[in-house]
Amino acid sequence: MNDSRPLVGIGIIVEKDGKILIGKRLSGHGSGTYSILGGHLEFGETFEKCAIRETEEEAGVEIEKLSLVSINNDIAYEKHYVSIGVHAFWKSGEPTNKEEAIKEWNWVDPHALPEPMFPHSKKVVENWLSHTIYNP
Numbered sequence: 777m778n779d780s781r782p783l784v785g786i787g788i789i790v791e792k793d794g795k796i797l798i799g800k801r802l803s804g805h806g807s808g809t810y811s812i813l814g815g816h817l818e819f820g821e822t823f824e825k826c827a828i829r830e831t832e833e834e835a836g837v838e839i840e841k842l843s844l845v846s847i848n849n850d851i852a853y854e855k856h857y858v859s860i861g862v863h864a865f866w867k868s869g870e871p872t873n874k875e876e877a878i879k880e881w882n883w884v885d886p887h888a889l890p891e892p893m894f895p896h897s898k899k900v901v902e903n904w905l906s907h908t909i910y911n912p
Contacts, residue, residue, distance in 0.1 A: 782856040784817040786826045787846070787900040790839055792866035795883035796901070797835065801894060803877050805853035811878070811894040812901065817860070827862040835871040835881055839864035846903035847910050850896045861900030 789812050790797040798810050815830035817823070824842045831839050846861025871881035884890060886901055903911055 782849075782858050785814055785850075785857045785859045785896065786817055786823060786830060787812050787814040787859055787861045787897055788827045788831055788839070789845065789861065789863045789886075789901060789904055790831060790835075790837060790866050791863065791886075792883060794885075796886045797837070797866075797871055798882055798884045798890060798897075799835070799871075799878035800880040801877065802879055805855055806894040806896075809892045809894040810890045810897070812897040813878075814897070823860050823862055827864060831864070834875050834878055835869075836874050837869040837871055838867040840867040841865045845909070846900045848896065848899050848903070849912070850899070852895055857896065859896050859900065861903060863904055 801807050801809050801811050813831050813834050817826045827842055828839060831837050842862055842864045845863045848859040850857045850859045873879050886905060
């Protein structure tokens with residue numbers, strides 16, 4: 777494991793008609809698992825701006841009504857992240873594979889997540905559903 781400082785990741789739950797947007801990771805850590813949208817927080821960027829940017833970059837979807845729902849200290853795949861979970865509502869756009877890292881975007885019931893789930897994403901969804909910001 778790299779002994780430098782943790783990275784900050786933003787996981788985005790995009791909700792539409794009671795379902796959330798999930799894709800399959802094709803590369804990087806967690807390849808082959810299902811995941812919510814997400815990415816790295818850039819220097820000087822707010823959580824909300826990062827969520828809006830990453831959602832557009834990854835799936836071509838616009839979001840609105842963002843709120844913080846989760847914070848986790850995630851250590852897995854030889855990486856260390858402080859993961860910030862954001863919930864947002866779908867505003868417009870059809871999910872498309874805009875990056876090669878994710879495919880198979882689907883709207884799924886958050887109570888019946890596909891397996892295998894990317895552990896960081898699973899924590900964010902579980903925290904959101906249980907109204908628990910942090911659950912070590």
